[in-house]
Amino acid sequence: MHSSTYDVVVVGAGPAGSTAARVAAEKGLKVLLVDKSKFPREKVCGGYLSYKTLALLSHGLSESVIEQKIYGVKLYDGQYIGSKKMISQLLGITVQRSSFDTFLVQNAIQSGVHFIDSCRILQVENMKDTAGVKVYSENGIFIDPFSGEGIYYAMKSGEIAAEEVAESLKNKEYPLHMVYAQRCKREFYVDFYYSLIYSLMNGRKLSVHAGTSKGQKMLDNIVSVMQHPHAYRGIILPRRIHKDSGKRKAESGE
Numbered sequence: 001m002h003s004s005t006y007d008v009v010v011v012g013a014g015p016a017g018s019t020a021a022r023v024a025a026e027k028g029l030k031v032l033l034v035d036k037s038k039f040p041r042e043k044v045c046g047g048y049l050s051y052k053t054l055a056l057l058s059h060g061l062s063e064s065v066i067e068q069k070i071y072g073v074k075l076y077d078g079q080y081i082g083s084k085k086m087i088s089q090l091l092g093i094t095v096q097r098s099s100f101d102t103f104l105v106q107n108a109i110q111s112g113v114h115f116i117d118s119c120r121i122l123q124v125e126n127m128k129d130t131a132g133v134k135v136y137s138e139n140g141i142f143i144d145p146f147s148g149e150g151i152y153y154a155m156k157s158g159e160i161a162a163e164e165v166a167e168s169l170k171n172k173e174y175p176l177h178m179v180y181a182q183r184c185k186r187e188f189y190v191d192f193y194y195s196l197i198y199s200l201m202n203g204r205k206l207s208v209h210a211g212t213s214k215g216q217k218m219l220d221n222i223v224s225v226m227q228h229p230h231a232y233r234g235i236i237l238p239r240r241i242h243k244d245s246g247k248r249k250a251e252s253g254e
């Protein structure tokens with residue numbers, strides 16, 4: 001039987017795994033990427049990639065993978081389009097996950113990754129002097145609570161994992177679960193916190209405001225969330241500052 005030794009084995013070739021594998025290979029590591037499914041494989045998903053996700057694609061994106069380009073957002077009240085906002089800048093695209101995930105795997109292969117599909121990993125034994133981080137799960141670990149977007153966070157966490165694995169192998173410092181978890185926490189949790197607040201404040205009310213001036217403001221906010229990784233902070237904080245200053249004015253009798 002053919003046997004090889006790798007610096008890194010990445011289990012799961014979704015956006016997180018194939019990004020982690022590609023970045024690790026670009027850092028000069030010998031990488032094996034395995035997936036239990038036969039590729040191209042189907043994946044239940046809306047297939048929406050925000051502008052900030054597109055910015056992560058260092059190899060660009062082949063036109064054949066793009067299903068639709070998004071230049072606007074509509075707010076429905078369940079029956080008709082209540083409000084809509086169109087802009088000239090691309091806000092995102094939709095893809096079929098089977099072709100998008102295959103495209104990411106091909107990028108990884110081009111960077112030197114060895115890919116094996118139809119191979120389910122059943123067990124990982126803890127070995128001395130090995131580094132390991134969990135960078136994937138079916139349906140993802142990191143999901144924006146308001147928008148439900150997960151592909152951006154899967155790819156970003158894959159990048160972080162590859163950087164930390166490469167650093168850890170160089171310095172022979174194991175294990176690195178904590179380092180990886182702390183970096184992901186620093187990178188995502190503040191945004192998720194504000195996203196959760198925004199979701200609790202507006203999630204159920206979105207359709208109620210279709211066609212109103214509040215609905216129009218919500219569309220402005222959604223557009224900014226689609227474009228900027230840290231948009232929620234900017235949306236929530238001015239409200240707080242506004243509220244606090246109102247409270248202070250009331251207390252001082254101004």
Ligand SMILES: Cc1cc2nc3c(=O)[nH]c(=O)nc-3n(C[C@H](O)[C@H](O)[C@H](O)COP(=O)(O)OP(=O)(O)OC[C@H]3O[C@@H](n4cnc5c(N)ncnc54)[C@H](O)[C@@H]3O)c2cc1C
Pocket residue numbers: 011012013014015016017034035036037041043044045046047048049119120121122135136137138139140141142143148149150151152154
């Ligand atoms: C209904 C729905 C709609 C969504 N819509 C969107 C959207 O529009 N936009 C967006 O950004 N996000 C969306 N998401 C979230 C998005 O799908 C996930 O965040 C993303 O797929 C996570 O990527 P991943 O690489 O972590 O995991 P996955 O894409 O789930 O990849 C994991 C891979 O690991 C493989 N695997 C698992 N176990 C093993 C094993 N033991 N051995 C070998 N291989 C294994 C699987 O076959 C799979 O290919 C949606 C999620 C759901 C559920």
